[in-house]
Amino acid sequence: MSPATEPSPVPGAPGAPGAPGDPDRRVRCPLCLDTVRWGDVGDELYSFADGAGYRPLVLPPTTSPEKRAGVLRTAHIRCPNQSGDTPRHYLPLLYSIYQQPIVVGFVGASLSGKTHLLAAMIGEIENGGLARYGLQAVALDLNRHRSFLNSHTRPLLERGDKLQGTREGVVDFADALLISSPAGTWPVTFFDIGGEDLGQLRDNTRFLNGVTALVFVLDSDIVTGRSGRTGGRPADETYRSVLSLLHPGAGLLDVPAAVVINKSDIHRFDPPVENWLRRPAPAGLDPERILAESRDAYAFLHRAGATALLEPYRTCRRCTLHFASATGGEARGSGYPGGVRPMRVLEPLVALLAMSGVLAEPAAQEVGR
Ligand SMILES: Nc1nc2c(ncn2[C@@H]2O[C@H](COP(=O)(O)OP(=O)(O)OP(=O)(O)O)[C@@H](O)[C@H]2O)c(=O)[nH]1
Ligand SMILES: [Mg+2]
Ligand SMILES: [Zn+2]
Structure with missing residues (x-):
């Protein structure tokens, strides 16, 4: 990647579309879902540090322009939350100045592997995995991104640790990146909350009303019943809850989905x-290949009698299906003594970015149709 630790451009820098101070700029807050008018956020800036949370950020007038630009890259604003219905929360300053943000929600039963998948995805992005698609990724929220790397990606990929189940009840996003293509730059925010919260649509699932892309995760072992393991809440119930929240009516849901x-x-x-897992990563976006994989994955679920899990395919106007492994193998005890080798974890994200308009090439139009 251009390492996710060196974001650019900075607000107000040449090439940044829209100045940070543009008071009429509007953006939907992914946490409270209010539409935030940038003119209403006030002048106060905050910085985030692991352990300390958000603290007011004071820039003395003598701060050099270079230093000021550096600090602004990691600064946050407090969401005005006009409707007053959500505990105090903050947004990265950079959230407001690019294309309309993409909000990716991970949906799946508890233990389906959402958190391991997201950790592996972010690891592959960190290793430059999006470059072959002509995409660049940098951290949107530098401290938050570092915090996710330190708590999830590095323990999993570098130490082979098994990650813990996601704490229930948390109202926050896990990580956020700026992803750029020749067509522009998009803030991309990833939500990963506990499967039980999702299944019961608890309070912290409100972000779902603002998602613009969905990753439906399922545990292939449970689907085929191979190991005789059974899950908690069935995956299809979780899918149904979420889909009926997003789409109570008839017709198709216009939120792209990757299963x-x-x-x-x-x-x-x-x-x-085996054919899919062995294939080397494609040289670039290949809609035909995505379609072939989706067909195979559809048939796999159909053969296993898991047709209820195809609900996202039936409901979402654009949907792709993928085989992936976040870890490359089974854990032994509390970890992966042989190491972790993610397989095909970026393909679903790339399909979603194509369906979201980030990949500008005409072929992207065909993905998920
Ligand atoms: N074999 C194998 N096991 C995996 C894979 N991904 C995750 N697991 C295991 O599946 C279990 C659950 O993974 P999590 O990522 O915590 O699942 P989750 O969906 O986030 O669960 P909640 O946070 O409770 O909703 C863990 O024990 C992981 O080690 C994979 O690709 N292959
Ligand atoms: Mg989790
Ligand atoms: Zn808000």
Whole structure:
């Protein structure tokens, strides 16, 4: 990547579309869902530090322009939350100055592997995995991104630690990046909350009303019943809850979706899974290949009698299906002593970015149709 630790451009820098002070700029807050008019946020800036949370940020008038620009890259504003219905929360200053933000929600039953998948995805992005698609990624919120790397991606990928179940009841996003293509720059925010919260649509699922892209995660082991393991709440129930919230009516839902058959390592010797897991990453966006994989994945779920899990495909106007493995193998005890090797974790995200208009090439129009 252009490492996610060196964001650019900074607010007000040449090439940044829209100045940070543009008072009429409006953006939907992904946490309270209010539309924030940038003129209403006030002058106060905040900085975020692990452990300390958000603290007022004071820039003495003598601060050099270079230093000021550096500080602004990591600054936050407090969301005015006019409707007054959400505890105090903050947004990265950079959130307001690019294309309309993309908000990605991970949906799946508890233990389906959402958190491992997101940690592995962010790791692949950090390693430059989006470059072959002509995309660049940098941190939107530098401290937050570092915090996610330190708490999730590095323990998983560098130490082979198994990550803990997601704490229930948390109202916050996990990480946020700025993803750029020749067509522009988009803030992309990732929400990963606990499967039980999702299934019961608890208070912290309100962000779902503002999602612009969905990753439906399912545990291939549970689907096929191979190991005789059973999950808690069935995956299809979680999907149904979320889809009926987003789309109570008839017709198709205009939120692009990627269905990820996670833990595909468990089926790595079974066709068609083995064919997909063995394939090297594509050289670039390849809609035909995405379609072929979606067909195979659809057939895989159909054969396993898991047609209820195809609900996102039936409901969302644009939807792709993927085989992936966040870890590359099964944990032993509290970790992965042989190391972790994510497989095909970026493909679902790339499909979503194509369906969201980030990939400007005409071929992107065909993805998920
Ligand atoms: N074999 C295999 N196991 C995985 C994979 N991804 C995750 N797991 C295991 O699945 C379990 C659950 O993973 P999580 O990522 O915590 O699941 P989650 O969906 O975030 O669960 P909640 O936070 O409770 O909603 C963990 O024990 C992981 O080690 C994978 O790709 N392959
Ligand atoms: Mg989790
Ligand atoms: Zn807000």
